[in-house]
Amino acid sequence: MKILHTSDWHIGRTFHQHSTAEALRAVLDRLIDSVAALQVDVVVVAGDVFDSSTPSAEAVEELDRVLLGLSEAGATVIVTSGNHDSPARLGAKAVFAAKSGIHVITRPEAHVEPTTLEDEYGPVHFYGIPYLEPALIRHRWPEIKLSNQADAIGFALENIRGDLAQRDGDRSVVLAHTFVSGAEGESCESERGITVGGVDRVPVPAFDGITYAALGHIHGRNTLAPHVRYSGAPLHLSFSEQGKPRGAWIVELDADGLASVEWLDLPVPRGLATITGNLAELLTDQALDAHEGEWVRAVITDVSRPLDPMRKLQARFPHCAMLSFEPSEVHESTVPTAARMATLSDSEILEDFLVEVRNGEGPSVEELVLADAVMSQIRAKGISA
Incomplete structure (x- = not known):
């Protein structure tokens, strides 16, 4: 049988x-x-x-x-x-x-x-x-x-x-x-x-x-x-x-x-692939051509989190289904204490926050100008920041 x-x-x-x-x-x-x-x-x-x-x-x-x-x-x-x-x-x-x-x-x-x-x-x-x-x-x-x-x-x-x-x-x-x-x-x-x-x-x-x-x-x-x-x-x-x-x-x-x-x-209709590297490498490395038709899990190693990485990856890998961020360098956490927070200006608090969430990268000049304008409007309305 x-x-x-x-x-x-x-x-x-x-x-x-x-x-x-x-x-x-x-x-x-x-x-x-x-x-x-x-x-x-x-x-x-x-x-x-x-x-x-x-x-x-x-x-x-x-x-x-x-x-x-x-x-x-x-x-x-x-x-x-x-x-x-x-x-x-x-x-x-x-x-x-x-x-x-x-x-x-x-x-x-x-x-x-x-x-x-x-x-x-x-x-x-x-x-x-x-x-x-x-x-x-x-x-x-x-x-x-x-x-x-x-x-x-x-x-x-x-x-x-x-x-x-x-x-x-x-x-x-x-x-x-x-x-x-x-x-x-x-x-x-x-x-x-x-x-x-x-x-x-x-x-x-x-x-x-x-x-x-x-x-x-x-x-x-x-x-x-x-x-x-x-x-x-x-x-x-x-x-x-x-x-x-x-x-x-x-x-x-x-x-x-x-x-x-x-x-x-039995056949595998679409294979699985895990690709690792900084975003620019993943988008241009010809060695990854074989994975363009597979289910892709991308591990991004940029020190700072790139803007809109999934959309960019899916332009090359249409079946990119999973994305994780594992920076190649990890910034040491500098979360301020409550006592230090009390001594910081609004712009310094913003800078500390962005450095923390961006793995060491602080605000750009444009972001500081925009933040200062927003804070000025808030203060003009008599609202405590």
Whole structure:
């Protein structure tokens, strides 16, 4: 049996306030094409198919389009909800979708209701664990300690092992949307935290006895054990993901269980680049030509903050989406004390202020003349400066 493992589509997400809809559509279309070309039997999507618990009508239509496309490509599709998804909204059409071979698992109790598929070697049991928020599920199992994610996932996996032991065949695939210990190195700033101080991290041995664990939540590809893996997101969703590959895992099962796992690269519609230097260099350096079509994060190193840098950068880099100011020289702070402030003239206070906020650069002659004129008008009206 050939399985494609993907997750974290985040349909409806923006990248620094820019739509990702067109780019994601292109990547998911390639995913559909790959399913057909590779003759994939099952596609598993481990949570966060939407970016919001209240997806737009366009986002819902896109999910429907992709799921139907995967089904028409010849695959059975199994989807679980993640921490970004609304279980009620994602699962609203689950009964009808199942008729088309699309299984959407959002109810907490459904983690022990496997989708069982057959190949030439017998049954394979697919268990979907929807995102389990302990505070929202404790009332369902009041006799069980469910303090954190580790408790909730551990409880679900024990139930799954118990259910599996009663079924024909021992080959199993578990979908889970959670943070597993060891994935820290691939964690990215675009992920919504579901752990506190590490206590929620699920240990890798919790997946013992499972043929393959298809994980979601971490946006970077990660292999925690041969049978425990994150596929990562199909798009780069933050600049912290720069350089990380994008794709899916192709998993093959044989009569004995896990036969092979190979990486399938997916296209990156627009790369990420971080450029650093003073504004004049960034606007003229020919070595940066290759980044003109990429998402750009610019780090400006001018000693003084330039005027309107984003507009100037976007004239060369149309997709410059993030700007930070990190001066190459940092002026020592000279914020005056209250006692010294009382001895300063208005123009001296202005000069001290501008030196502070401009990293050492004081007012120009024109600014001093303008400030003096304003102060003169204020004094003429009898208002204390």
